[in-house]
Amino acid sequence: MTAKTLYDKIWDSHLVSSDEDGTSLLYIDRHLVHEVTSPQAFEGLRNSGRKVRAPEKTIAVPDHNVPTTLDRVDGVVKNEESRIQLDALDKNARDFGIHYYPVDDVRQGVVHIIGPEQGWTLPGMTIVCGDSHTATHGAFGSLAHGIGTSEVEHVLATQTLIQTKSKNMKVEITGKLSSGVTAKDITMAVIGETGTAGGTGYVIEYCGEAIRDLSMEGRMTVCNMAIEGGARAGIIAPDQTTFDYVKGRPHAPKGAEWDMAMEQWKSLFTDEDAEFDLVLTLKGEDIAPLVTWGTSPEDVLPITGVVPHPDDFEGGKVAAVKRSLEYMGLTPGQKLNEIAVDTVFIGSCTNGRIEDFREVARILDGKKIKEGLRAIAVPGSGLVRLQAEEEGIAQILIDAGFEWRLAGCSMCLAMNPDKLEAGERCAATTNRNFEGRQGRGGRTHLVSPVMAAAAALTGHLTDVREL
Amino acid sequence: MEKFTSITGVAAPMPLVNVDTDMIIPKLFLKTIKRSGLGKNLFDEMRYTENGDEIADFVLNQPAYRKSQILVAGDNFGCGSSREHAPWALLDFGIRVVISTSFADIFFNNCFKNGILPIVLPQEDVDKLMDDANRGANAVLSVDLENQTITGPDGGEIKFDVDAFKKHCLLNGLDDIGLTMQKADAIDAFEAKHAVSAPWV
Numbered sequence: 142m143t144a145k146t147l148y149d150k151i152w153d154s155h156l157v158s159s160d161e162d163g164t165s166l167l168y169i170d171r172h173l174v175h176e177v178t179s180p181q182a183f184e185g186l187r188n189s190g191r192k193v194r195a196p197e198k199t200i201a202v203p204d205h206n207v208p209t210t211l212d213r214v215d216g217v218v219k220n221e222e223s224r225i226q227l228d229a230l231d232k233n234a235r236d237f238g239i240h241y242y243p244v245d246d247v248r249q250g251v252v253h254i255i256g257p258e259q260g261w262t263l264p265g266m267t268i269v270c271g272d273s274h275t276a277t278h279g280a281f282g283s284l285a286h287g288i289g290t291s292e293v294e295h296v297l298a299t300q301t302l303i304q305t306k307s308k309n310m311k312v313e314i315t316g317k318l319s320s321g322v323t324a325k326d327i328t329m330a331v332i333g334e335t336g337t338a339g340g341t342g343y344v345i346e347y348c349g350e351a352i353r354d355l356s357m358e359g360r361m362t363v364c365n366m367a368i369e370g371g372a373r374a375g376i377i378a379p380d381q382t383t384f385d386y387v388k389g390r391p392h393a394p395k396g397a398e399w400d401m402a403m404e405q406w407k408s409l410f411t412d413e414d415a416e417f418d419l420v421l422t423l424k425g426e427d428i429a430p431l432v433t434w435g436t437s438p439e440d441v442l443p444i445t446g447v448v449p450h451p452d453d454f455e456g457g458k459v460a461a462v463k464r465s466l467e468y469m470g471l472t473p474g475q476k477l478n479e480i481a482v483d484t485v486f487i488g489s490c491t492n493g494r495i496e497d498f499r500e501v502a503r504i505l506d507g508k509k510i511k512e513g514l515r516a517i518a519v520p521g522s523g524l525v526r527l528q529a530e531e532e533g534i535a536q537i538l539i540d541a542g543f544e545w546r547l548a549g550c551s552m553c554l555a556m557n558p559d560k561l562e563a564g565e566r567c568a569a570t571t572n573r574n575f576e577g578r579q580g581r582g583g584r585t586h587l588v589s590p591v592m593a594a595a596a597a598l599t600g601h602l603t604d605v606r607e608l
Numbered sequence: 609m610e611k612f613t614s615i616t617g618v619a620a621p622m623p624l625v626n627v628d629t630d631m632i633i634p635k636l637f638l639k640t641i642k643r644s645g646l647g648k649n650l651f652d653e654m655r656y657t658e659n660g661d662e663i664a665d666f667v668l669n670q671p672a673y674r675k676s677q678i679l680v681a682g683d684n685f686g687c688g689s690s691r692e693h694a695p696w697a698l699l700d701f702g703i704r705v706v707i708s709t710s711f712a713d714i715f716f717n718n719c720f721k722n723g724i725l726p727i728v729l730p731q732e733d734v735d736k737l738m739d740d741a742n743r744g745a746n747a748v749l750s751v752d753l754e755n756q757t758i759t760g761p762d763g764g765e766i767k768f769d770v771d772a773f774k775k776h777c778l779l780n781g782l783d784d785i786g787l788t789m790q791k792a793d794a795i796d797a798f799e800a801k802h803a804v805s806a807p808w809v
Contacts (some may be wrong), residue, residue: 157791289692338684371713556635
């Protein structure tokens with residue numbers, strides 16, 4: 142038998158049909174739905190008189206638009222367009238009989254946080270969502286990726302997706318991470334190496350000791366940003382860490398089914414002789430705490446570095462860097478650790494899980510944030526919020542001067558009222574530093590949660606190892 | 609979906625690399641529950657000031673390019689968010705072809721679902737077409753999907769590759785949900801087998 146990669150195995154076990162030219166029909170095990178990319182898909186179903194084929198495998202939650210301020214419990218959504226979109230999801234979820242976590246349900250949260258939390262995300266599955274950060278779920282050894290709204294409609298109607306197979310790429314992180322270096326730094330380091338288009342056409346399997354050593358939260362952070370490197374999906378072979386996380390979750394298998402699932406899940410690894418089309422190896426010890434300086438996630442440098450010069454680059458990137466530096470208000474040669482920030486945002490599907498807030502609390506414990514700085518912490522789900530409150534983490538953040546919000550995507554993409562004003566500069570634990578991403582004219586520096594906490598204390602980008 | 613066979617139109621140059629879908633259509637326009645009407649906000653933050661005035665030197669605001677049907681773009685066009693609002697906005701503006709050295713995966717697929725043809729070409733071909741596109745009102749290109757050719761203003765012809773199935777769907781304006789539903793028996797059979805082998809799914 143031919144040796145297979147993990148991606149090959151999941152692909153083969155979900156293949157409904159395949160044409161000679163490679164166009165394939167792939168069965169989808171879980172379809173996650175949110176309010177922004179689904180209304181047109183449900184409208185399409187209604188217009189053609191189609192049903193949702195597998196409502197029991199379809200899970201909806203509002204996250205992008207929802208306010209995260211405490212007055213939300215009174216049903217306050219001031220923006221009328223947002224309210225219409227939230228109402229549309231509510232109606233669609235109920236009309237089509239799919240699983241649904243409304244705004245006032247404690248289990249509501251960012252779609253990529255609640256999928257794993259509720260046990261919908263399981264090893265070996267195919268998982269899609271009309272959201273590019275669906276790659277997050279690959280941390281469980283599932284094939285998970287974002288799709289467009291037309292494809293959302295296709296999956297709703299047929300529970301399948303038309304696909305052509307991607308190539309296999311291996312990213313190995315050997316050895317141990319140094320103190321102050323986190324999963325976020327791993328994933329940013331990889332994008333720094335490959336560039337934002339380096340993964341295009343590939344599914345990336347992350348492996349190596351530094352990946353094995355990560356918690357599930359850390360692995361989700363790594364896979365989450367696979368899309369920022371252009372890859373269709375990121376994937377990590379499941380192991381005991383995965384199984385321990387999954388066991389006992391509301392929608393995880395139980396009893397005899399659990400035993401049967403475990404038998405299958407233990408075969409979810411890349412065969413020894415399997416070939417990858419591309420391999421990248423980084424040493425865990427070589428990775429430093431990273432920050433972005435530009436307006437593309439590939440614009441990463443160690444915090445000890447300086448803002449680069451456009452002439453350091455080649456081709457189309459020269460003009461792009463010139464534009465980025467102007468947008469970011471930075472000068473070549475400027476020390477990264479002297480860049481002052483006025484806002485710190487901690488949250489998102491990249492870094493809005495309980496472990497992220499534990500790490501943040503460890504840095505903030507007993508300290509106060511820089512005077513005048515705006516610091517916002519947005520838990521990824523209602524359950525993360527509750528747990529952080531029970532563990533005393535929330536109080537540490539509040540005492541330090543953070544706003545402690547309700548769950549949602551919030552300032553990661555600024556579709557709700559949480560946004561940057563033009564010229565404001567933010568250290569953010571999110572995934573995109575694009576122009577205007579956190580608000581028109583807003584300037585974003587992507588960092589890990591501990592680096593964000595450090596910046597909150599000092600008021601400038603800071604090497605967390607020096608605190 | 610509208611068919612795509614061939615078009616002849618003005619090509620606008622957009623050499624910037626890594627143009628992301630947030631640039632193509634910023635988030636505040638994602639609150640719509642419709643697919644139509646997004647063309648006026650295509651490239652909104654590059655095209656208008658905060659007061660809504662046109663920024664004169666933005667390519668699509670220049671007289672020669674206001675009715676462009678083709679974009680010649682820098683590498684990795686359409687990266688970032690999966691929002692199909694990006695191709696909806698391009699289409700609503702009138703863009704039917706985007707040419708680049710590479711596209712982000714999800715954006716690339718989304719184009720085909722909306723009657724837009726994304727064409728991947730080697731750097732030297734894109735450079736040549738970028739030069740053509742810089743000729744203003746004379747920047748007229750003809751794109752023929754059937755024959756997979758681009759003809760420039762000087763008559764030079766460039767061949768391009770396209771996935772056979774996607775080409776078929778574009779040429780005929782096919783709804784691929786309908787095509788997949790013709791395979792309902794195969795889906796039923798797979799689902800029945802899957803329910804036995806992985807009952808927890």
